[in-house]
Amino acid sequence: MLKDLVNECFDLKKSDLPNWLDETIENETAIVNSYSWTADRCRRIRLCDLDIKGKFTAETLVIYPEYCYETPIFGTEYIRIGTKKYFGATDFHPVRGDTEYEKQYVLNYLNEFPDRDQENSKFYDLTKYFSKKFWTSKRDYDFYEEYIETWNNINYVLRKLKKDLLTNSSMKTMMFIWLQKILHTES
Numbered sequence: 001m002l003k004d005l006v007n008e009c010f011d012l013k014k015s016d017l018p019n020w021l022d023e024t025i026e027n028e029t030a031i032v033n034s035y036s037w038t039a040d041r042c043r044r045i046r047l048c049d050l051d052i053k054g055k056f057t058a059e060t061l062v063i064y065p066e067y068c069y070e071t072p073i074f075g076t077e078y079i080r081i082g083t084k085k086y087f088g089a090t091d092f093h094p095v096r097g098d099t100e101y102e103k104q105y106v107l108n109y110l111n112e113f114p115d116r117d118q119e120n121s122k123f124y125d126l127t128k129y130f131s132k133k134f135w136t137s138k139r140d141y142d143f144y145e146e147y148i149e150t151w152n153n154i155n156y157v158l159r160k161l162k163k164d165l166l167t168n169s170s171m172k173t174m175m176f177i178w179l180q181k182i183l184h185t186e187s
Helices: 002-009 099-110 144-167 170-183
Strands: 024-026 030-039 042-052 056-065 073-081 085-093 135-139
Touching (some): 002 042, 073 144
Antiparallel strands (some): 030 042
């Protein structure tokens, strides 16, 4: 479960949810849990899980860096629709859309990931809101463990960032620390 991973990776400090949102909303058929924290160099870590018993479950996590950093926003989601359809997604959402930003933060560190395999979506403008390295998968079987493992596939980014720290910039340092916490690895 993502909540367990987040607790392992960050020194979390609980933060308030918006006034209109309760931490838990429950009725006879469904439950929604919402969590909000802050952590070192992260202005907000937001997790929401929804369970409509036997029909639908979803986990969504977004990690926002402090405003002073231009590093991408980390987002991930996993959805189960009954026992027939499964969807997972992970991305470092760009905070700017220009090519210089994309080169510096997306292509420079995520170049070894395959490019996203689709350019169109019924719901989102993929070119505006997601990086070229947006990972998504739809299957007819539960692949939750593999989905969680996608976080571990970022290990090469740590190696690149460690080398780049020799030319230290605060943004590169932030991304290094952030990825290290996400992956729960030692430097």
